Amino acid sequence: MIKGYSYQTLMGSLTLLEEEGYLVEIRFGKDGETKEEYKIEETPVIEKTFWQLEEYFQGRRQAFDVPLRPRGTEFQRQVWAALLDIPYGETWSYKDLAMKIQRRKAFRAVGMANNKNPLPIIIPCHRVIGSDGKLVGYGGGLKVKEKLLDLEKSVIH
Known part of the structure; x- marks a missing residue:
């Protein structure tokens, strides 16, 4: 099951989506909150990603260490x-x-x-x-x- 949570950041609204303990998608803007059905839940992976993004936006982080599973060919x-x-x-x-x-x-x-x-x-x-x-x-x-x-x-x- 895909879980997602939206945040306001320095780059605008971001929706972070997680599945089975992996970050699978980041969506920009308010449209990202309704583009696909998912359970609204702030999981540990989503929360960790958000805090790492915040550090990045503040110039305090240059790399990320969250588990990724991008879906594609x-x-x-x-x-x-x-x-x-x-x-x-x-x-x-x-x-x-x-x-x-x-x-x-x-x-x-x-x-x-x-x-x-x-x-x-x-x-x-x-x-x-x-x-x-x-x-x-x-x-x-x-x-x-x-x-x-x-x-x-x-x-x-």
Whole structure:
């Protein structure tokens, strides 16, 4: 059974979903609270994730240690695993990400997998930018993506 709980954060409303002791999804905005049926419950995994996100938003955490189980295809999971290799405060292009998974011509497919990341922030898809250096789509909106990147840059500089 999927359990979920919503919080107000510096990045707006976030709904955290857990299943069988694993974080499975993070949703942005109020719509995340009603998108799918789940039991409203603040589980230990959800609470731990929230506090780690709060530390991250305050610039006191650079990595997360909650159990993850993102649901997706094998290719998507491969891309999401590669996202975890992007260092805090740095950005990669979709092409860089495609090279990382040894699929250099698959940058469009990598972009689609990045778009389907069910665990934004924790799996840092916000660190992926266009090859021209511009910010491109983000599930939480470009303003949130910009805030996250600015936060990380301010902490490391």
